[in-house]
Amino acid sequence: MKPSTLNFVLLCAILMLNIVCTHFMVQQYFFENYANSLIFGALNIVLFPLALTIYKRDRKLERESK
Template sequence: MKRSYVGVISLCVILALNIIFMQLLVHQFFYENYDGVLIYMGINILLFPIAIFIYKKEKHRGGQTNGK
């Protein structure tokens, strides 16, 4: 299936943001700053449906599937 560069790059950016915010979440948890933990957890939860939306949009735009 052929993918567009915009979809793949946007999914890579969202993955990178998830990794960054998860590292920040762990850092804030280690230093017992629970307000920061909740903020970064909320951002991670919001990024997940955005990634699913982009994935489904790209999957729908894709080319032919091999006989399926």
């Protein structure tokens, strides 16, 4: 696999995890399980810098290959 294809798949997986975590966070908040809601909110916050790092690494590899 080319690096850009692998990074694309990783970014799609992280997006899916963000959607799932957001859904669970809202559901737990609705049922007044605030501790679980905070855990899923923290997972959302952790996943964003991970996705940003993968995106920047992909752009750097693309610039170096030209």
